[in-house]
Structure formats: C-alpha cells, structure tokens
Ligand SMILES: CC(C)[C@H](C(=O)O)[C@@H](O)C(=O)O
C-alpha cells in the first residue's frame with residue numbers, strides 16, 4: 001500500500017528528532033513493506049519566521065490530503081512576544097481543529113528498563129500502562145467568547161469559554177470505551193461535575209454511552225482533582241482515562257512524567273472515520289515539547305517521535321505488525337543500554353539523537 | 368482577646384474531626400490565652416437534609432459575623448442526586464464567594480516522620496515545603512454564563528465561563544508575593560497563556576505586580592501542564608505557586624498527595640483586610656474531603672482539621688506563638704509514633720480519631 005505522510009518537524013528538538021523518523025521511514029520503504037511518500041512543511045515559530053503565520057494555508061492543504069501528519073514540536077523563547085494569533089502553538093491548534101482531530105490518545109507507559117527513572121517508587125510504576133483519551137477539538141481551547149477587553153475604568157477583562165455538547169462528548173466517550181475493550185476493560189471519566197456544568201453534562205453523557213458497553217467494560221467517574229491525586233498515589237489503578245481538553249492537557253502531562261518515560265511517549269490525534277472512504281485524518285506527535293534548552297545540540301531523545309510514527313503505522317496504515325516491530329526495536333536498544341541524556345542511568349551508554357536513531361534502525365534490521 | 372468562631376463540621380469525617388478541634392479550643396480557653404466563643408451550624412448534605420439547602424441564610428449570617436469559620440468537609444454518595452443548586456459543595460462555594468475569600472493558602476508540606484509514606488522517592492519529598500496560593504472567588508467556578516440548555520435537535524449544550532479582571536489577578540498576585548517574602552522569595556505563576564486569554568492576562572498582570580517585589584522576590588512563569596509535571600519530577604524546586612481557581616484545585620491536590628501527608632494538610636481561605644477594622648474574613652478547612660468510606664467509624668485523621676484551626680490562630684487571631692505550639696504538639700505525637708490508618712507505617716502505634724486528638728492535647732499540655 002501507499003501512504004502519503006506530511007512531516008512537520010516544527011521548532012526546537014522537533015527538527016532533530018524528525019530526521020531520525022525519516023531514516024526509519026526510509027527503512028520501511030526500502031524493505032518493500034509499504035510505500036511512504038513524504039512531504040515536509042513548516043509549523044510554529046519556523047513558519048512564523050518564514051511566513052508570518054504559525055502554519056500556512058498551503059501546509060494545511062497538504063495536511064488535509066495526507067494519510068497522516070507526523071508532528072515534532074513547536075515554540076520556544078524566541079517567539080515569546082509574537083502576537084497571540086500567530087504564536088507557535090496556534091499552528092498545532094489549527095491542525096487539531098481544522099482536521100477535526102477530536103480524539104487524542106496519550107499512552108502513559110513505563111518502559112521496564114526505565115522504572116527506576118521515575119520520581120515515583122518503583123513498585124508504583126513498574127508495568128504501568130495507562131491510556132489517556134483526551135477530547136481535543138472542543139472545550140476552553142476553542143470556544144468563543146475568548147478575548148481580552150479593556151473596561152471603562154482602564155482595567156482589562158479576559159474571558160475564556162468552555163462549551164460541550166452531547167454529541168461531542170458521545171464520540172470521545174465511544175473512542176474511550178472502544179479502546180478499553182481492547183485493553184483492560186476499565187474507563188475512568190474525569191471531570192468536575194461538582195462545580196462545572198460541562199462536567200455535569202460530561203458525566204451524564206458518558207454514563208449513557210456506557211450502557212452499550214456494560215457490563216464488560218467498567219466505568220468509574222472521578223473528579224479531576226482526585227484523579228490528579230490518584231495518578232500520584234496509585235497510577236496502576238487506571239486503564240483508560242477519558243477527559244476534556246483542558247483536564248486532559250494537565251493530567252496527561254502528570255501521568256507521562258510519573259512513568260519516568262516522558263521522552264519516550266508518543267501520541268495520536270484522530271478524527272472521525274469517513275463513512276465513504278473508511279479513512280480518518282490523523283496527526284502523531286511526541287508528548288514532550290520543543291525543549292529549547294537542548295535544541296540543536298544533537299542531545300534530544302528521538303524515541304517519542306519515532307514511537308509516534310509507530311502509532312501512525314498502527315492507526316493510519318493498518319500495519320500493526322510493523323508497529324510491533326518498531327516497539328520491539330525500541331525495547332531492544334533500551335535493553336542494550338542505550339540512553340539519551342534525559343533517561344541516562346549509571347552504567348548505561350549515553351548517546352545523542354543520531355546514535356539513538358541509528359541504534360533503533362540497526363535493531364530493526366535484525367528483526 | 369476574644370474571638371468568635373463558627374464551626375461547620377459538614378458531612379462525613381468532618382463531623383468527627385471537628386470534635387477534636389473543639390477539645391483543642393477548650394484547652395486554649397481554659398489556659399487563659401484567649402477567649403474563643405464558638406457557635407456551630409450545618410453545611411453541605413447535613414444542611415440539605417435539615418433545611419433543603421446546602422447552607423442556610425442564618426448560617427451565612429453567622430459566618431459573616433465570625434472572626435473565623437472552621438470548616439470540616441462536605442459531600443458523599445448520599446447526596447449524589449440532589450439538585451445542582453443545593454448539592455453539598457454549593458454550601459462551601461457560597462461561603463467562599465459571599466465572604467469574599469479570594470486567597471486560598473494551601474501548604475504542601477512533607478512531615479519528616481511521613482516522608483516514607485509518599486509515592487515519591489524519599490529524597491524528592493524530604494523537607495518539601497510548598498505554599499500554593501489559589502484564587503478562590505473567580506474563574507470558571509463562579510462566572511456566568513454557566514448553564515445547560517437543550518438545543519432544537521434534542522442535544523444538550525453545557526457552558527462554563529472563566530473571566531478574570533486585572534484587579535482580581537492583582538490582589539491574588541500580591542498575596543503570593545507577600546507570602547513569598549516571608550518564605551523562600553520565589554513565586555511560580557501557573558497558567559495556560561498559550562491557549563487561554565485569561566492566562567495571557569494572568570501572566571501580564573502578575574509580571575506587572577512583580578515589579579514592586581523585584582529583585583528580592585523571584586518570579587517564574589510556568590504553564591499549568593508543565594507545573595503538573597514538575598510537581599512530580601522535582602517538587603522541591605517550588606516555594607510559592609500562584610494560580611487560578613481551577614488549576615489551583617487540581618495542582619494543590621496533586622501537590623498534597625505528593626507530600627505523603629494528605630491527611631495532615633490544612634488550608635486557609637482569606638478575604639481582603641478591611642481598612643476600617645483591620646480585620647478580614649477567613650475560613651479554615653482541611654485539604655482532604657469527607658471520606659465517606661471511613662466516615663462515622665472513628666478512624667479519620669483529625670490532624671488536618673486541627674492544623675486548620677492552627678492556621679486560624681496564625682492568620683485570624685494574631686496568635687502565632689500558639690499556632691507554633693500546636694504545630695509542635697502535632698510533630699510531637701508523630702515523633703512518638705501515633706498514626707491514624709491513613710498514615711500507618713509498620714512499627715508505629717495505630718490509633719483512631721479520638722486517641723489522636725487526645726494525644727495532641729496531652730502533648731499541648733506538656734508544652
Ligand atoms: C502546545 C500546547 C498548545 C499543547 C496543548 O496545550 O494542548 C500541549 O501542551 C499539548 O498538550 O499538546
């Protein structure tokens with residue numbers, strides 16, 4: 001099969017880690033398992049510097065036509081003062097919104113070799129495997145009014161709005177329950193129904209959707225603040241967590257850090273399946289950010305971006321077997337002791353971005 | 368001096384832990400250090416059961432007149448289905464709003480005796496002492512529109528609104544910087560300025576307020592999602608964290624759990640100082656909730672509620688020396704090995720609510 005990929009390395013370490021993804025793509029192309037046609041474009045600060053916007057219409061057009069977008073990272077101190085509408089993050093937000101990528105899948109997995117790297121005690125994270133399903137096209141991220149106005153008394157007044165409708169909650173709930181069926185059959189739905197009306201509706205709709213999945217999939221409602229606690233207290237109690245855009249942002253970062261494997265974690269952002277073509281829009285990106293402090297130095301861990309390509313194989317290319325191979329290759333280099341600075345442990349072999357990418361490639365060739 | 372206290376035990380373990388506070392108050396009264404006049408009233412589910420509301424106007428009136436309100440906890444499965452407007456939490460929210468308690472101080476302290484009880488590795492939490500300053504009367508908790516409507520197509524649409532004005536941010540920022548001056552001179556301001564307009568204004572106003580505190584107090588801006596990560600990665604990097612109502616809810620619970628001392632942590636919610644009287648409204652409550660699973664069994668840890676009374680001594684009664692004594696007494700019983708179930712460690716002496724309260728009282732008498 002042939003797949004069209006759009007690579008958007010973005011800013012900071014995204015640029016370096018994407019190079020390693022290209023080597024992996026190249027390997028799959030030459031192995032004859034599939035044909036990946038790749039295009040690249042700018043996003044974030046890089047797009048702003050070149051075009052004055054965080055992503056051009058032309059790049060958006062390529063993204064619309066691609067089978068999958070592989071995204072690096074955006075932002076950095078260089079663009080701290082650019083206007084709000086064209087700040088680096090606006091490129092990513094436009095991609096999510098315009099491609100309709102409502103389901104953000106964020107695995108929080110503890111790689112066994114890295115259990116000791118977690119801040120949490122080893123027994124709490126060893127074997128940890130959570131999937132956070134974050135709503136990605138609604139909520140406070142996108143709803144209007146969203147503005148700052150100057151009042152008559154000279155003060156400013158800022159407003160953000162969170163709106164959720166029944167159907168928006170339904171589709172993300174279904175995504176979560178479907179995933180849970182293929183995993184541990186347990187979903188926690190996190191919201192603040194005790195103070196937010198969107199939380200009340202969230203709880204109500206998730207409960208309703210659950211009826212079609214009961215009794216084999218279990219549902220528990222949890223307040224978002226309690227969820228933040230429980231992710232520290234005992235993260236292994238979770239299988240799938242479904243939550244809104246803003247809570248998902250905070251809770252998934254917390255969970256990712258708890259695993260000790262932050263630099264390793266990929267994510268997938270998926271749209272609805274088109275009834276006519278059977279396809280869906282998708283974007284894959286590492287959970288980590290642009291890490292301006294180490295950018296351009298060849299030190300970044302490319303695993304999260306490579307694993308994001310792995311998720312693309314699985315979710316956009318129906319190449320689950322190849323995705324497994326890639327996961328095995330990553331596990332292999334870790335077992336062999338290769339570590340970038342972010343996951344360095346004593347007695348291991350510290351390598352840079354290119355060496356880590358190369359090691360994974362070598363491992364792949366052996367499989 | 369004479370102080371009028373309103374005790375609102377509320378629901379669940381709040382009822383049992385407040386009894387222990389009353390014994391401490393009694394001790395201070397008899398020692399002649401001050402005269403505390405106490406009144407009690409219902410709040411939360413208890414008020415709903417008796418009066419059909421989460422707090423009566425009469426109780427609100429007492430709260431308005433009190434020098435300090437000592438609050439237990441509210442809520443429980445019994446009231447899961449009461450109407451939104453009279454749900455147990457509505458009582459607490461009305462107190463916060465009507466008393467103007469905009470500054471919520473939540474210490475996240477690791478009691479040395481409990482460092483091993485944390486999920487985090489000992490070296491990450493030993494000596495941990497963070498103060499989270501949460502805005503408590505604004506943001507998504509209170510702003511309108513906040514409603515659920517049924518659309519023409521039969522779907523529901525829920526909306527919550529977050530509004531912050533310059534002056535609301537200014538006063539909480541000042542509270543944070545003032546506190547930092549008495550502590551480690553470092554403030555982290557957490558928001559999402561990359562996606563929220565309230566975050567943009569928050570960052571701008573906090574930066575402006577900081578000018579009067581620089582260079583002795585240091586300010587760092589941090590994204591709320593990154594803050595959630597850093598509280599796991601390395602909590603000791605923080606001194607004071609100032610943030611909005613919703614992020615404060617989630618981040619303070621996460622931080623409290625990270626300390627390993629959740630059942631120990633008090634909080635203070637303070638209003639503005641009245642220029643005429645020099646006084647301010649205040650409410651003190653444990654960070655933990657009503658813990659329905661252990662309520663009524665005499666198992667709850669009373670320390671957080673007792674320590675909340677300690678914060679009342681400090682912030683509402685100008686009795687810092689007595690507050691220190693109470694803190695010493697708590698440290699003393701922990702050193703002596705007394706533990707309620709939530710903080711039990713092997714080799715220690717497991718006790719119930721009343722025994723723990725009694726032990727603190729005995730310790731106090733010795734000081
Ligand atoms: C870069 C930023 C806009 C983004 C978000 O807030 O969603 C990031 O934090 C994430 O979680 O993907």
Ligand SMILES: CC(C)[C@H](C(=O)O)[C@@H](O)C(=O)O
Nearest residue numbers: 194195225442456459460616
């Ligand atoms: C009980 C609830 C309304 C409250 C809140 O959300 O503020 C609680 O979680 C807290 O943090 O004090």
